[in-house]
Amino acid sequence: xxxxxxxxxxxxxxxxxxxxxxxxxxxxxxxxxxxxxxxxxxxxxxxxxxxxxxxxxxxxxxxxxxxxxxxxxxxxxxxxxxxxxxxxxxxxxxxxxxxxxxxxxxxxxxxxxxxxxxxxxxxxxxxxxxxxxxxxxxxxxxxxxxxxxxxxxxxxxxxxxxxxxxxxxxxxxxxxxxxxxxxxxxxxxxxxxxxxxxxxxxxxxxxxxxxxxxxxxxxxxxxxxxxxxxxxxxxxxxxxxxxxxxxxxxxxxxxxxxxxxxxxxxxxxxxxxxxxxxxxxxxxxxxxxxxxxxxxxxxxxxxxxxxxxxxxxxxxxxxxxxxxxxxxxxxxxxxxxxxxxxxxxxxxxxxxxxxxxxxxxxxxxxxxxxxxxxxxxxxxxxxxxxxxxxxxxxxxxxxxxxxxxxxxxxxxxxxxxxxxxxxxxxxxxxxxxxxxxxxxxxxxxxxxxxxxxxxxxxxxxxxxxxxxxxxxxxxxxxxxxxxxxxxxxxxxxxxxxxxxxxxx
Amino acid sequence: xxxxxxxxxxxxxxxxxxxxxxxxxxxxxxxxxxxxxxxxxxxxxxxxxxxxxxxxxxxxxxxxxxxxxxxxxxxxxxxxxxxxxxxxxxxxxxxxxxxxxxxxxxxxxxxxxxxxxxxxxxxxxxxxxxxxxxxxxxxxxxxxxxxxxxxxxxxxxxxxxxxxxxxxxxxxxxxxxxxxxxxxxxxxxxxxxxxxxxxxxxxxxxxxxxxxxxxxxxxxxxxxxxxxxxxxxxxxxxxxxxxxxxxxxxxxxxxxxxxxxxxxxxxxxxxxxxxxxxxxxxxx
Ligand SMILES: Cc1cc2nc3c(=O)[nH]c(=O)nc-3n(C[C@H](O)[C@H](O)[C@H](O)COP(=O)(O)OP(=O)(O)OC[C@H]3O[C@@H](n4cnc5c(N)ncnc54)[C@H](O)[C@@H]3O)c2cc1C
Ligand code: SF4
Ligand code: FES
Numbered sequence: 126x127x128x129x130x131x132x133x134x135x136x137x138x139x140x141x142x143x144x145x146x147x148x149x150x151x152x153x154x155x156x157x158x159x160x161x162x163x164x165x166x167x168x169x170x171x172x173x174x175x176x177x178x179x180x181x182x183x184x185x186x187x188x189x190x191x192x193x194x195x196x197x198x199x200x201x202x203x204x205x206x207x208x209x210x211x212x213x214x215x216x217x218x219x220x221x222x223x224x225x226x227x228x229x230x231x232x233x234x235x236x237x238x239x240x241x242x243x244x245x246x247x248x249x250x251x252x253x254x255x256x257x258x259x260x261x262x263x264x265x266x267x268x269x270x271x272x273x274x275x276x277x278x279x280x281x282x283x284x285x286x287x288x289x290x291x292x293x294x295x296x297x298x299x300x301x302x303x304x305x306x307x308x309x310x311x312x313x314x315x316x317x318x319x320x321x322x323x324x325x326x327x328x329x330x331x332x333x334x335x336x337x338x339x340x341x342x343x344x345x346x347x348x349x350x351x352x353x354x355x356x357x358x359x360x361x362x363x364x365x366x367x368x369x370x371x372x373x374x375x376x377x378x379x380x381x382x383x384x385x386x387x388x389x390x391x392x393x394x395x396x397x398x399x400x401x402x403x404x405x406x407x408x409x410x411x412x413x414x415x416x417x418x419x420x421x422x423x424x425x426x427x428x429x430x431x432x433x434x435x436x437x438x439x440x441x442x443x444x445x446x447x448x449x450x451x452x453x454x455x456x457x458x459x460x461x462x463x464x465x466x467x468x469x470x471x472x473x474x475x476x477x478x479x480x481x482x483x484x485x486x487x488x489x490x491x492x493x494x495x496x497x498x499x500x501x502x503x504x505x506x507x508x509x510x511x512x513x514x515x516x517x518x519x520x521x522x523x524x525x526x527x528x529x530x531x532x533x534x535x536x537x538x539x540x541x542x543x544x545x546x547x548x549x550x551x552x553x554x555x556x557x558x559x560x561x562x563x564x565x566x567x568x569x570x571x572x573x574x575x576x577x578x579x580x581x582x583x584x585x586x587x588x589x590x591x592x593x594x595x596x597x598x599x600x601x602x603x604x605x606x607x608x609x610x611x612x613x614x615x616x617x618x619x620x621x622x623x624x625x626x627x628x629x
Numbered sequence: 630x631x632x633x634x635x636x637x638x639x640x641x642x643x644x645x646x647x648x649x650x651x652x653x654x655x656x657x658x659x660x661x662x663x664x665x666x667x668x669x670x671x672x673x674x675x676x677x678x679x680x681x682x683x684x685x686x687x688x689x690x691x692x693x694x695x696x697x698x699x700x701x702x703x704x705x706x707x708x709x710x711x712x713x714x715x716x717x718x719x720x721x722x723x724x725x726x727x728x729x730x731x732x733x734x735x736x737x738x739x740x741x742x743x744x745x746x747x748x749x750x751x752x753x754x755x756x757x758x759x760x761x762x763x764x765x766x767x768x769x770x771x772x773x774x775x776x777x778x779x780x781x782x783x784x785x786x787x788x789x790x791x792x793x794x795x796x797x798x799x800x801x802x803x804x805x806x807x808x809x810x811x812x813x814x815x816x817x818x819x820x821x822x823x824x825x826x827x828x829x830x831x832x833x834x835x836x837x838x839x840x841x842x843x844x845x846x847x848x849x850x851x852x853x854x855x856x857x858x859x860x861x862x863x864x865x866x867x868x869x870x871x872x873x874x875x876x877x878x879x880x881x882x883x884x885x886x887x888x889x890x891x892x893x894x895x896x897x898x899x900x901x902x903x904x905x906x907x908x909x910x911x912x913x
Binding site: 315316317325353354355356359360361380381382384386390391393394396397399400403404408409412413414415416417418419421422492493494540541542 | 655656659669673674675676700701715716717718719720721848849850851852853854855856858859860865870883884887888890891892895896898899902
């Protein structure tokens, strides 16, 4: 379909009945061919062409009580922005979007829409849901490609200042909303780049870094100061920062990689997914020796885990030139936490799924480099606490796979650096998360708020952003009233009294 | 006023060893003995962990002593005053636990003398008797002897080839010291892994508490990647946050040496390419 807007077609679509709309098939995004993309780090889907986006938007029937909005953790006015796209008003669409979501190019790419808005979209009951995520991505890309991204209005100076620790999606979102309210905002970021996981974790082929940079640029243009290379807890503590700011928001994420504690895990060539992805993404090791940071030159790689992080690692390994990449996961494919789209992409790229398998030890050569992984087969037993069927080892099923690299992607916990160095900040003893009242995003320490992965453990970009928005409202309330002990923000009390929501 | 991260001085201390003074006032005023920074030269540069040799809260000057061992550190030697490092992050790692132990032997091997200096200084200020053993391969590679003399009660220098001080290894000197003065209350060893390993072999036999400072490969330096993991007493530790100092008697030095060597091939290639580019004038 052409890049030009066809006004006649737009008019025709306007006149469709709901029944006609149900007849339009869900539009797909063109993608890079799997054989081709195995060799490069360029983005896989190309995005919808304008008239395809218009057609897709016309599949939406503008429900009176839209389920999709309920399904969105930040409550984007989905029928509103989709309706504007349907009418060919892309500028209107992006403006509507940005009333609630300032990072749409990112969310449109990485949000699990199939679990959220699209899961409850009514057209999905009979056919396929409206491709809300693709439309979100479309309006955001359209605006950026026009070369004039609008800077949201900044509120008149309040005289208050807030320190934000961590420049991931939670921190960025809180910063934007606080600037809108007129507060001065400084973000303290440990790394040399913004974005948190968006920059160091999620690979280029899924989320191009120039897109993250463009969305972060808006934050800087709003007058948010970002201090890079600033490790809170080492340079200054949260207690020090509280002397400079009226409130502090903690958005330090879940950056502590877990290992399984099995023999051979410290052999050379065994990486945490964080290290593997950071070397490749943030440090651009794929461009070695033009970039100075090296990464293993692997032929045979085993990635352990079944989430997005595992898929990202496996697909990165393929692009770094590995000939065989195994994905070792202890449950079955239906239990995999990764997005369906990512599983699908991984398979297309030739990743060998070893489901119902688990590593038990790594075997090294005389130089201490991993050369084999010993696996066992698993079967599914009774459901466990997570509701998923518990994997059980099949006795005597041990076997070896030859590998030269292993990437452990079994999950991340919160980084303890800030919790350990802050006085009076309660931490969940089991999970290491900062205890946060999810109604107010307030912690046990007066003036300190938290949100995102540090508050609930590794979750999603959009939840982190939702927390950021709520925290900003809560901070505004605190800075206006000075009142700390509240259960709910004004106007957000539940209809019937509910048990207090704590960091779950 | 100098700019943030500006190089104020770059002096050759010995063959392939340079001292850099960098303007980084916040780090200079917060750093404690035993901590390190991570620097990045430019956009394509890697993140290099470097132990802090000194920091002056008044002038905001941070001192690093760096041995040129690969492409990144070789590039550093070409830094001129007035140029800036793109990133300096720190102070990282846990500071040295300073206490009044009694008699402490501080062993600095090669470039390890630089980070040993603030530790000796802090130990002495806390009322310890500090005996420093400085080791180098040969006389021309010995650094900071005068600085160490100022912060030690006693200094013994030794060289592998006998070109200066005693002829022998730091472990030989330590043995003699123990024979002459009895066991110290604590030994602090910083230097090449192989040196620390042999120091620990000796102190383990003698049952002398020993601290070592480890320098595994690192990326972020904040506990996010686990690339810096070391085995201590059978447990995995992230050296960048839980270290870099550990109970030497429990460290698995073999594993550390192997992990340090993991990228040797790539490092060699990068170095060769860099030298070639310098020769043909692509880099000036
Ligand atoms: C590989 C990977 C793939 C993923 N894929 C998806 C996906 O497809 N969709 C999705 O929705 N979610 C995905 N996630 C999860 C998602 O990225 C996170 O839930 C989200 O980024 C959390 O945001 P945050 O702001 O809480 O923390 P983060 O993004 O982790 O950001 C925290 C920031 O704080 C900084 N920081 C930490 N400690 C300090 C300190 N002491 N001082 C200063 N700064 C500090 C960190 O450097 C970092 O920049 C993925 C995660 C990973 C690792
Ligand atoms: S639920 Fe689906 S059809 Fe209804 S408004 Fe939302 S996107 Fe449109
Ligand atoms: S260097 Fe990454 S965790 Fe220590």
